[in-house]
Amino acid sequence: MAVMQRWAVVFDAPEGRSGTAGIERYWGNGGTVDNLTRLIAGYASTLVFEELPEEVVHAATQRMVDSLACAIAAYRCEPAEIGIRLARGAAPKRYPGRILGYGEKSTAEDAAFVNTAMIRNLDFNDQYPGGHPSDCLGAFLAIAEAAGADGRRLLSSMVVAYELFVRFNDATGLRTKGWDQGFVIGICTAAGIGHLLRLSPRMVGEAIAITAVANVPMRNTRAGELSLWKGTATAFATRNALFATLLAAEGMTGPDRPFEGKHGLWDLITGPFELAPLPGRGGEFRTPEVQLKYWPVEYNAQLVVWAALELRSKIDWRNLTEVNFGTYAFAYSEIGSDPEKWDPKTRETADHSLPYIFARTLVDGTITAASFEEAAYRDPLLRPLMAKIRVRKDEAIDALYPETVALKVEAKTKDGRGYSFTPQDPLGHNKNPMQDKDIDTKFLRAAESVLETPRASEALRCWWDLPNVSDLSKALNLIDMGPSAIKR
Secondary structure (H helix, E strand, O other): OOOOOOHHHHOOOOOOOOOOOOOHHHHOOOOOOOHHHHHHHHHHHHOOHHHOOHHHHHHHHHHHHHHHHHHHHOOOOHHHHHHHHHHOOOOOOOOEEEEOOOOEEEEHHHHHHHHHHHHHHOOOOOEEOOEOHHHHHHHHHHHOOOOOOOHHHHHHHHHHHHHHHHHHHHHHOHHHHOEOOHHHHHHHHHHHHHHHOOOOHHHHHHHHHHHHHHOOOEHHHHOOOOOOHHHHHHHHHHHHHHHHHHHHHOOOOOOOOOOOOOOOHHHHHHOOOOOOOOEOOOEOOOHHHOEOOOOOOOHHHHHHHHHHHHHHOOOOHHHEEEEEEEEOHHHHHHHOOOHHHHOOOOHHHHOOOHHHHHHHHHHHOOOOHHHHOHHHHOOHHHHHHHOOEEEEEOHHHHHHOOOOOEOEEEEEEOOOOEEEEOOEOOEOEOOOOOOHHHHHHHHHHHHOOOEOHHHHHHHHHHHHOHHHOOOHHHHHHOOOOOOOOEOO
């Protein structure tokens, strides 16, 4: 369905769908609001939980539990601690924000920053080519209580964000143009928060316009030697989008044509594009296509870990003379091209380094959060092995991406033997999905390090039952890791 269709056609929905009646009274029949803004705002304002098929509810719940596992595993990470130092003592009377794990409240936007920083810190959270839709969830979890939301409303807000995220990344190719994922994260966060707060289409449209025009981040965030900002850029985006949505809820108006107007996104960056039809409006639900991660490394390196484990089962790494990788263009750009990847000096560079991740796994037989502590990534004994690794773009592998994620591995040993194999579709890929039991393990490993085991198990059961949770405060309290909850 084309973006350029009129509002009344775009939202031609089955009779009785909540929120669709009288949409035009919010917008009027004229005005200069662009069609894409109307499309997004209308979808965010009219979706209802009852529209969601059972498999979509389950997929969203999986990704929520997975995201909480990522946040808990990164509890007290440096970016979150920086954020909370600024957030403490700032809780307002209106829209106080819940800070995950800390048992504290602050402004909604500051809580969103800290929450997203934790979800994102280990690069362990879900992904779809173009970025990480779960980065939006830090904002939703921050304001869900203040919004009076229950588990179903939280999940439908999440689906709004995920469905838009997939379509925006398919349509725009922003990251290939040098722009960072924070732009799409911001749009999806504003739409999801608008849904959570039950704002009118006009208010959601104003929030989207403010967010779109004021927040177009550069992909320099992920180039060269990476800094703490790599893991907090989307935290900044969710903070800004949440604040923009609260401004809109209070009556702030935004630019009238952020996408299609003069000096808008189409004009300056992308050119015209159309979003694929939204679910229930001519399209299918895409949330289950969002991929999960089994290992705490960025997505393009998931297969690198499996490749290292496979090679380790066949040879002694000390006998290697060279290892050559053929990969797809995006993986080469992200984790195998910059010289800094062969001598990482920050955690963020190490978790985006193919040679480091492969060598560390080959030597240790696993990869964990501890693999990215400074003593590990600066290990001088690992540098000779890393120097034997070469990475190139392979045209055949690139042609398979993103439908198939593959890696060509060729290794040689001192005795002249050669090993060649081509692993593909790591656990967590939509062709090789993680199961609930895998997510349980991920959650409990994270939670049991900071919570008593019975409490961790109770929290896991509660969040799996999110569609039936009427009191989100209780669910959020279960993952507070303040002094009374921390495992001794």
